[in-house]
Amino acid sequence: MSPASRRRAPAARTAERLDAVIVGAGVAGLSAALWLRDFGLDAVLVEEEARPGGQLHEIHAAVPNYLVAYGWDGARLAGAVMSDARAAGLPLLVGAGVRRLSARGLWVERNADEAGGVTRVHARSLVVATGLRRRVLRVPGEAEFLGRGVSHSANRDRVRFEGKPVVVVGGGTAAIEDAILCADAGSSVTLLHRSSAFRARRDFLEQARANPRIEIVERAAVTRILGEDAVTGVAYRVRGSRTVRRADAAGVFIRIGWEPRSELVRRQVRCDAAGYVRVTATGATSAPWVFAAGDVCSPRCPSIANAVGQGAAVAWEIGRRLGRVRG
Ligand SMILES: Cc1cc2nc3c(=O)[nH]c(=O)nc-3n(C[C@H](O)[C@H](O)[C@H](O)COP(=O)(O)OP(=O)(O)OC[C@H]3O[C@@H](n4cnc5c(N)ncnc54)[C@H](O)[C@@H]3O)c2cc1C
Structure with a gap:
């Protein structure tokens, strides 16, 4: 049965509140956004970099384990992902990250302009899809010589x-x-x-x-x-x-590993000792209506397939709770 046939009539929606704000436009966030759009829900995707794709931009070898894109490198995958996002008209706000998030108030704040203005966006649900960052040594010379050795x-x-x-x-x-x-x-x-x-x-x-x-x-x-x-x-x-x-x-x-970018929520939802957000199978965190997807909550299986799947699972759960999907 297609997801569309499981949908119910549109849920009532308040004008000023979005159905979801997704933080991070890697494959997890993009997948969630695509599914939410398919359910007819109003979501925005906030990405701090100028372009979506996240870690895909760092893959320089052929990807040997992702269906449909077998053997592609990260640049080709990222290109395809960006063109899919454009084709689907996903509502992307790029170039300014979320600097604060309230799990209780269900809002995020991002820098809205170069003058330092801040906008607060309220939503019925929040999706944290902020991925991982490389661990660094924190020694003199490391940052200074990046790109120069x-x-x-x-x-x-x-x-x-x-x-x-x-x-x-x-x-x-x-x-x-x-x-x-x-x-x-x-x-x-x-x-x-x-x-x-x-x-x-x-x-x-x-x-x-x-x-x-x-x-x-x-x-x-x-x-x-x-x-x-x-x-x-x-x-x-x-x-x-x-x-x-x-x-x-x-x-x-x-090459000393990666760490979860969970600082926005680390004191607000349950995380493990390494800072990975703890989630249920549907991506729910310990805070009502706050979800996580992708590498930020996947210490065991950080991968494209997993992130795409978790994005879908989270959107499905939000759709279910908002009356758009049966199940
Ligand atoms: C070198 C390399 C090789 C890999 N090879 C493979 C492979 O062969 N097969 C495979 O399946 N996987 C591979 N992976 C892993 C795969 O790329 C990741 O598991 C996947 O892309 C994770 O997606 P994500 O959306 O969870 O997170 P990410 O891709 O990390 O995306 C998170 C996004 O959130 C944004 N963000 C973070 N904080 C904020 C904020 N406060 N506000 C707004 N935006 C924010 C980031 O800028 C980023 O765009 C590889 C990764 C690397 C680096």
Whole structure:
């Protein structure tokens, strides 16, 4: 049965209140918006970046596990997503993020103009689809040299450092994979990991350990990224030693994981210890009429398929509660 045939007559709607405000226009938010539109509900999607798509813009390799777009890279996927959003006429407010959200009052505030004006938007329901952000080291030089030697993707940037020394920071699969990619590109690689336990895929780790171009330094804490116009090295200290060591590097790949962007709601809805929003199967949070979808509530399975599905589930639940869907 198609969703349209499950709909009921339109629910009464107050003029000044939207049915939903969705925060974040990654695939989770976009999917929720598309379904809400299909149910004839009034929703807006607020995105702080100038364009929708979220993490899709960061995928530089072929996506091997998403139906219909098998083998596409992130740019192609993001392009398709943006064109779908345009074709469906999704109500997108881009370029200014939500800075405050009230789970109890059911409103969000965003910067409305360059003069610093703020608009408050009330809704019957809120959907938090704010995704993840990269973890950073918070050491001197990291932000200054971003794009001038500091990178988050060997897939994209390793060719710039071909044949030159690089440092990769991290101990998960992404870090080990980057180390192997850089070594394959002819770089000598120093992999710095803060502990001696690795969370990486075992086959990748074995490959890295066997590679003569990769030196793995365990229990190493980065203290500074060094350079003048561009990166020249990394200063680090091995736990238990006071000596600051230096690894020469033209490039530094920081791959230390991701964290949920849940700060808007962290004190208002139940979250786990790592800050992921806790939700039910329908995306409901601990606050009535506040929902979450996508990576911000998916520590176990951050993926495009999951985010798209959760966006749909949340919209379905909002549609059901507002009398637009049976079930
Ligand atoms: C390098 C890389 C490779 C990947 N490879 C794969 C793969 O092969 N297969 C796969 O399935 N998945 C892959 N993923 C993961 C996949 O891209 C994500 O799981 C998915 O895109 C998450 O979508 P999302 O909508 O939940 O969050 P996001 O894409 O993170 O979107 C969240 C959006 O919310 C916005 N936002 C945040 N805070 C605010 C605010 N306060 N106000 C307004 N807007 C806000 C952000 O700007 C962003 O646009 C990969 C990810 C990366 C980075």
